[in-house]
Amino acid sequence: MQLPVTTIFTEKLPADPETSNEIRQVYEAMFSYVTPKVPLHPKLVHASAEVAQLIGLSEQSISSDDFIAVFSGKKVLEGTKPFAMCYGGHQFGNWAGQLGDGRAINLFEVQNQGQNLMVQLKGAGKTPYSRRGDGLAVLRSSIREHLCSEAMYHLGVPTTRSLSVMETGEKVLRDILYNGNAAYEKGAVVCRVAPSFIRFGNFEIFAARQDVKNLKLLADFCIETYFPSITTTGKERYIAFFQEIATQTKELLIHWQRVGFVHGVMNTDNMSIHGITIDYGPYGWLEGYDPHWTPNTTDAQGKRYRFGNQPHIALWNLLQLANALYPLIEETQALERILEQFNTDFQSDFNAMMLNKLGITKRHKENENLIHQLLITLQETETDMTIFYRLLARISKNDSESEALQKIKPAFYQEAEIKDSVQETWYFWLSLYLNSLKQETVADAERKRSMDLVNPKYVLRNYMAQLAIEAAEKEDYSLVDELAELLKRPYDEQPEYEKWFAKRPDWARTKIGCSMLSCSS
Known part of the structure; x- marks a missing residue:
């Protein structure tokens, strides 16, 4: 060699x-x-x-x-x-x-x-x-x-x-x-x-x-x-x-x-x-x-x-x-x-x-408040970070708060919780966001393209890695190969891999290797 x-x-x-x-x-x-x-x-x-x-x-x-x-x-x-x-x-x-x-x-x-x-x-x-x-x-x-x-x-x-x-x-x-x-x-x-x-x-x-x-x-x-x-x-x-x-x-x-x-x-x-x-x-x-x-x-x-x-x-x-x-x-x-x-x-x-x-392309105090309010609102109900930001790009500046909320709802782990005060909190933030979008000169389609370049559709979630590990331990490396290919283009839609654009399954919440891990190697 x-x-x-x-x-x-x-x-x-x-x-x-x-x-x-x-x-x-x-x-x-x-x-x-x-x-x-x-x-x-x-x-x-x-x-x-x-x-x-x-x-x-x-x-x-x-x-x-x-x-x-x-x-x-x-x-x-x-x-x-x-x-x-x-x-x-x-x-x-x-x-x-x-x-x-x-x-x-x-x-x-x-x-x-x-x-x-x-x-x-x-x-x-x-x-x-x-x-x-x-x-x-x-x-x-x-x-x-x-x-x-x-x-x-x-x-x-x-x-x-x-x-x-x-x-x-x-x-x-x-x-x-x-x-x-x-x-x-x-x-x-x-x-x-x-x-x-x-x-x-x-x-x-x-x-x-x-x-x-x-x-x-x-x-x-x-x-x-x-x-x-x-x-x-x-x-x-x-x-x-x-x-x-x-x-x-x-x-x-x-x-x-x-x-x-x-x-x-x-x-x-x-x-x-x-x-x-x-x-x-x-x-x-x-x-x-x-x-x-x-x-x-x-x-x-x-x-x-x-x-x-x-x-x-x-x-x-x-x-x-x-x-x-x-x-x-x-x-x-x-x-x-x-x-x-x-x-x-x-x-x-x-x-x-x-x-x-x-x-958002414009920098001013109101948009700094938009960021602050979002980081609080994201904690109102369990919200998948990766999916939320990816879906956010689908909102149009002329949407109503309720229309915008429907577009991001798949990011919520418990959609039934989006009611009463939680829903009102989301409506409040979405009103701020839609107002900021209305001040932008960029078209919705162009904004979506730019957002999709910084908000990945696919990341290596722990449960995904664990599935690949369990298969590999049985000498089946096909899932390692699949994830390696998927993760080469994390910002692309890749419809053939749509199954990986999903919230963590319930079984993965407590399964060893799918949530918290030790330093053991």
């Missing part, structure tokens, strides 16, 4: 001199060399032809024995040395010390189509950073990550990509609900692709250890490699670096809120310096609109990572990164300005995004 392999990260940054694969604290190093665990009987579940081409492979190569061997961890590509990264992080608001790639192994980097990309296996075995884990992953979590990575990309949300998911032919012991009932599941490995997998935590670990030398080395490497537009020197260089990360993080969070995505584990070790979605664990899309919903069972009580709190957590995480970069800057004013501006810019960009979702 021929690939445009490069070694930028490992050439320019210090390696762990210890080569044994024992769990340990790693100091004054960015990474440790590790060999993936050889799987027993690797078998391809699904692969993305797009991502294959992105890293320099042909679509035809996906079915080859070489492809399966390399991207399952069975074979190390000649001339490469796989490695696992060292980093720390704050988990649920508390400093957790050294974390690192506990179940991820970077195979190599490629330089293709003008891009530097890192290729990584998740679930390929133990590393020095595995702590109490085995470094393995199971089929259910691997399918979820594979499908979601590609779904997010096609939604226009910055994300890591996924090349492939494969069964390993081995069993992995997992406690899916963390309730003491561990069971064996099918093992799997997923291949992820990103500009890099450097996180906020990569900087935090050096700052926590007061290793300013390696902190500076990493920051300089990131600026030169990934942010070449930064040409300033001295402390201004690191301030500009932080500004770039803050801006990209803000844009990422706007996208999450736009499509109703909830990450579920926004720890600082799960925040990318590239402003991309990374580490798909207990994620979910809002079904009924609820800003207090979290998909993570571990977060069920505190709801730290709930949908409505994601922008605040992003800011909190950026504060931790600012603290980590402080030794390179040694002043707080510039960092504080950037953090304050994040709040201001986020609110402005959020309002602009919401008006785009509503098909």
